Amino acid sequence: MTIYNTIIVGSGPAGIGVASLLSQAGNDYIVLEKKQIGSSFINWPKNMEMITPSFPSNAFGQMDLNSICEGTSPAFSFNKEHLLGDEYAEYLELVANYFQINIQPNTEVIKVNKQPNGWVLETNQGDYFAKYLIWAAGEFQNPQIKNIKGAEHCIHSSYIRYPDRVDGNDFAIIGGYESGIQLAYDLVSNEKKVSIIDPNEIDDTSTSDPSQVLSPHTFKKYKQIQNSPFYTEVKGQVTSVIKKEDGYHLELENEQVIKTERIPICATGFSLVDEPIMELISYREDGSPKLTEKADEFDGHENFYLTGPSVRHDNHIFCFIYKFRQRFGVIVEDILRKEKVDEEQISLCVERWKSNGMYLSDLSCCDDECVC
Numbered sequence: 001m002t003i004y005n006t007i008i009v010g011s012g013p014a015g016i017g018v019a020s021l022l023s024q025a026g027n028d029y030i031v032l033e034k035k036q037i038g039s040s041f042i043n044w045p046k047n048m049e050m051i052t053p054s055f056p057s058n059a060f061g062q063m064d065l066n067s068i069c070e071g072t073s074p075a076f077s078f079n080k081e082h083l084l085g086d087e088y089a090e091y092l093e094l095v096a097n098y099f100q101i102n103i104q105p106n107t108e109v110i111k112v113n114k115q116p117n118g119w120v121l122e123t124n125q126g127d128y129f130a131k132y133l134i135w136a137a138g139e140f141q142n143p144q145i146k147n148i149k150g151a152e153h154c155i156h157s158s159y160i161r162y163p164d165r166v167d168g169n170d171f172a173i174i175g176g177y178e179s180g181i182q183l184a185y186d187l188v189s190n191e192k193k194v195s196i197i198d199p200n201e202i203d204d205t206s207t208s209d210p211s212q213v214l215s216p217h218t219f220k221k222y223k224q225i226q227n228s229p230f231y232t233e234v235k236g237q238v239t240s241v242i243k244k245e246d247g248y249h250l251e252l253e254n255e256q257v258i259k260t261e262r263i264p265i266c267a268t269g270f271s272l273v274d275e276p277i278m279e280l281i282s283y284r285e286d287g288s289p290k291l292t293e294k295a296d297e298f299d300g301h302e303n304f305y306l307t308g309p310s311v312r313h314d315n316h317i318f319c320f321i322y323k324f325r326q327r328f329g330v331i332v333e334d335i336l337r338k339e340k341v342d343e344e345q346i347s348l349c350v351e352r353w354k355s356n357g358m359y360l361s362d363l364s365c366c367d368d369e370c371v372c
């Protein structure tokens, strides 16, 4: 059994970001990664860009929105506002190498077992033990198609790696949020017919929160295809998909039926990679895990933390990097306090993380909407 004080599972932005703070604080840790650094980003559709813009604003106390570690900026590394998935994975690799983050690739955590004094992780490389466990396995590797009968006749949008190379002409996309609109844009730009089906208004502007409405980057693409003869929008909820001889019938809640020749594409999102820890988690009504507000520990499990896009507190959704990085410091502070690290050293770390957008403990400040 290999023993560490802290184990982080996953080397995406969340895992590497928390690891960078732990290493600043001198904690003994390792990051266990199933494949390689940034593997979710490497598997993004090939022309998918980051929707949050990067800008090297760090010197003025405003970290690049996509940075996960102080003194770094994807905009600076690539001289680009909207990085491709492969480029962002390269940024993560640069950060991991520069800060000498302790990562072990090709190590898949298969099951986590609770012990009286810590956590035993069963992996394909043997068993590991840690006093503190930080789950950073992300969502991308757990695509979701929920509440659609006949979902087995559909394909999830994340499996379409090269949208400009798909055969056929007539596509139905279920879901009109970021991934759905991006895919529709790629297909319509190649003069392919696309119907988007979504229960909500796609150009809804009732909130300024990009976790709930299209980001400006995708909105611009939406405006470019909205009036194209190749683009159709249907407001409704798909309840079932039936495979027929002439193609697929998509049945909507309002009894409308949409026919398509090609396999329907579900741009219906992702949820936490939770199989190895399922027995340990309790869930909120919206399906995300219940966490303590103080330090993002899983409900009822001291010293077992979640970091990344599945973090939710009340109505606050931490699904973007610039949002979830703000909770890195809260987790590491909790571990340092439990390890009885000198209070003065902890305060110094916390001040530094606060000024870099990596520490947010008072969630009441997240409620503000833009007024114009």
Ligand SMILES: Cc1cc2nc3c(=O)[nH]c(=O)nc-3n(C[C@H](O)[C@H](O)[C@H](O)COP(=O)(O)OP(=O)(O)OC[C@H]3O[C@@H](n4cnc5c(N)ncnc54)[C@H](O)[C@@H]3O)c2cc1C
Residues within 6 Å of the ligand: 009, 010, 011, 012, 013, 014, 015, 032, 033, 034, 035, 036, 037, 038, 039, 040, 041, 044, 048, 049, 050, 051, 052, 107, 108, 109, 110, 136, 137, 138, 139, 140, 141, 179, 273, 276, 307, 308, 309, 319, 320, 321, 322
């Ligand atoms: C198409 C698309 C575009 C997006 N654009 C943006 C954007 O512009 N800005 C933004 O802020 N966010 C964006 N997001 C969301 C962002 O990608 C995610 O929030 C981010 O990847 C989450 O980081 P993470 O480290 O939690 O997870 P991931 O990046 O998914 O990393 C998780 C890591 O854990 C590893 N892992 C999984 N299971 C195990 C296991 N059992 N054992 C060991 N390792 C494991 C994986 O291999 C992976 O490397 C986008 C998402 C998608 C799908």
